[in-house]
Amino acid sequence: MDRLLLLDGHSLAYRAFYALPAENFSTSTGQNTNAVYGFTSMLINMLRDEQPTHIAVAFDKSRQTFRSEEYAEYKAGRSATPTEFSGQIPLVHEVLQALRIPFVESEGYEADDLIATLTTQAEAAGMDVLICSGDRDAFQLVSDKVSLLYPVRGVSEVWRMTPDKVEEKYGVRPERYSDLAALVGESSDNLPGVPGVGPKTAAKWLGQYGDLTGLVAHVDEIKGKAGDALREHLDGVLRNRRLNQLVRDVELGVDVEDLARTNWDREEVHRVFDGLEFRVLRDRLFEYLEPVEAESQGGFDLDTNVLRSEDVTGWLEHHAPKGSRVGVHVVGTWGRGTGDASAVAVATPDGVAGFIPLIDLDEEAEAALASWAGDPERHKVLHDAKGPMHALAARGIPLKGVSTDTALAAYLVRPDQRSYDLADLVLRHVGRDLKPEAAAQPQGMLDFAADDDAAADEAMVRARAVLDLADALSQQLDDTGGTALMADIELPLVDVLV
Structure with a gap:
């Protein structure tokens, strides 16, 4: 079943802006990132947990909409948007472009109108829809095919609103929510309701008259002060209803079929996340959402x-x-200057x-392995060699002749990176995939048993990947002057650090 995830980009980023303290979220150059960090964190969680087949993010283009044209006081009570927030919206766009997630905006309309339009299209196409928005107007879109994730505490806690949940909370079904909001008013939109009339x-x-049209038809039957107040403010109620009703036919230039999830641009993700200094979010992204890259040439034939x-x-x-040069991968654990090794994989050109x-x-x-490992004339390529050297040394096997460390080579080629994960570097520079489980496991932390053929194959693939990566980085090292470094x-310093 196709499943469309729609997010209100402005609403979620704005919540993140106030939920995450700016002093804890800024780059070394002083760029505030609390809004884009919180939005990106929620986006990753949504992709991980909801597994949509289609996705889009909607944004407000400006405060000038058909609603403000009809009612100048619409949202007039809101303070000016902080420049520290508005300056982060282009960064949110950059994140979405790197992840190849489409976003939509339209002059004169709000994000919820765009979400309503796409929701209507998706329902007609038989899709399930999940909306994530902090705007209560989105409650009117909830149906048997449409659920709403409504943030209630920053961007970390959400309510999952179904038709029954909406009725339980407000006493009406979702299709009547805009009628109820018209009567009660919405302070955040500066739409005053009927004085003295609350949700109940x-x-x-x-419930008595069916909907707002039925209530208006019988308005003279409403008794007491509440009835008097309703009749006195009826024009305002009808205006509220016109303004809070979401538009479902905005011309967007895209259809729901255009919103299918596609491969995301790993290189662009690195560029954007490096600039934002989102190391933790990038690790989460790669851990939970391993992409299938169209440019990947597949695995390794060994x-x-x-x-x-x-x-x-x-x-x-x-x-x-x-005189030969081989790729080496050590299976084991290490840290704090010690370790242990359970196997060694060697791959040849x-x-x-x-x-x-x-x-x-x-x-x-x-003894033969120790002699080979300790021979400086037998050239070896490893990825982040310090840990494996500790692990082998603990078994009395010295490691000499390391001619290239691909983690160091990648650093010398691109010192602005925050992560030098082997699987990621191999995909980027060699165009081949390590198996997802290998990509998710830090080097040296594989759960290996001697009779486990899959673990053995994985270790040998990683050894070959290291060798191919070293070849791919060699020319770039020459071009950047990194070969001599x-x-x-760098390599002599590895021994010192070990």
């Missing part, structure tokens, strides 16, 4: 070999001799890969 009285009238003790010496001599379980490795094989400063 308004709901009672609507001749894989899980080596027994008697195979280790011969395999290393044949496939990783002196000709497509052969070997996996050496260290558990139960006999003395001869362990790598050889003369």
Whole structure:
């Protein structure tokens, strides 16, 4: 079943602006980011939790709408929009463009009108619709096919409003909510209601007469002070109803079919999130929402070999001799200057890969591995080598001959990045996917068992990925003058840091 997620961009960003303290959300250059951070955080959560097939975000274009033309006092009580907020809306647009999420706006209309238009189209197309908005006017859109997520505490807590929930809270079904709001008024829109008439009285009238039209037809039957007040303010009630009723046929230039989720631009996400210094949000995005990139060339085709003790010496001599360069991935855990390794994967440029379980490795094989690992003439490429060096050292296996560290190479090529995740770098620079589970696991934290073929294959793929990544970064290192820095400063410093 197709599912359309519609978000009120202005409403959600505005809530985030006041919910998140500005002093805690700004870049090193002084750009405030609390509104765009809160909006992006909620967006990621919505994509993760709701799994929509279609999505769009609606924005107000300006305060001048057909409503303010009819009633000059419409929303007149609101203070001027802080420049610290309005300056973040283009940043929200940048985030959406990087994620390839369409957004819509239209002169003379509010975001909720655009949401109402798309909701009407989606219902006609048989879609389920989920709206996320902090504007109560959106309650009138709720139906058996349309639910509303209404933020009630900043951007972290929401109510999921269904027709029954709306009726439970306001005493009327969603299709009568605009009638009720016309009677009661809406202070945030500066639409005064009937004095002395609250939601319970308004709901009672609507229940008795069916809707606002029925109530108007029988207005002379309403007794007491409330009836007098209704008759006295009836023109204002009808005006409120005209203004709060959402428009469902705005010309947007897009249809719901155009809102299908598409692959997002990983490179652009890096650029935008780096500029906003959204490291944590980027990690969440990549963890929960691994994209399927159209430009990806797929996985790695390897001749894989899980080596027994008697195979280790011969395999290393044949496939990783002196003068060769291979990719290495160490399976294990490390931190705080220590660690332990459970396996080593080695991949060669000709497509052969070997996996050496260290558990139960006999003395001869362990000695051969230690001799190979400690030989500086057997060149090895690793990603973030410090941890693996600790893990191997804990087993008495020194690691020498590291000719390239791809994490350091990526840093030298693009020092403005906040993250140098292997899977992400391989997709960016090599155009190939590591398996999603590999992408979600930090290097060295795989849950490996010696008889687990999937874990062995994954480790060998990562070894080959490191080797290919080193080749891809080599020319860029030359172009940026990073080759000498790598050889003369960065790699020698790794040993010092270890």
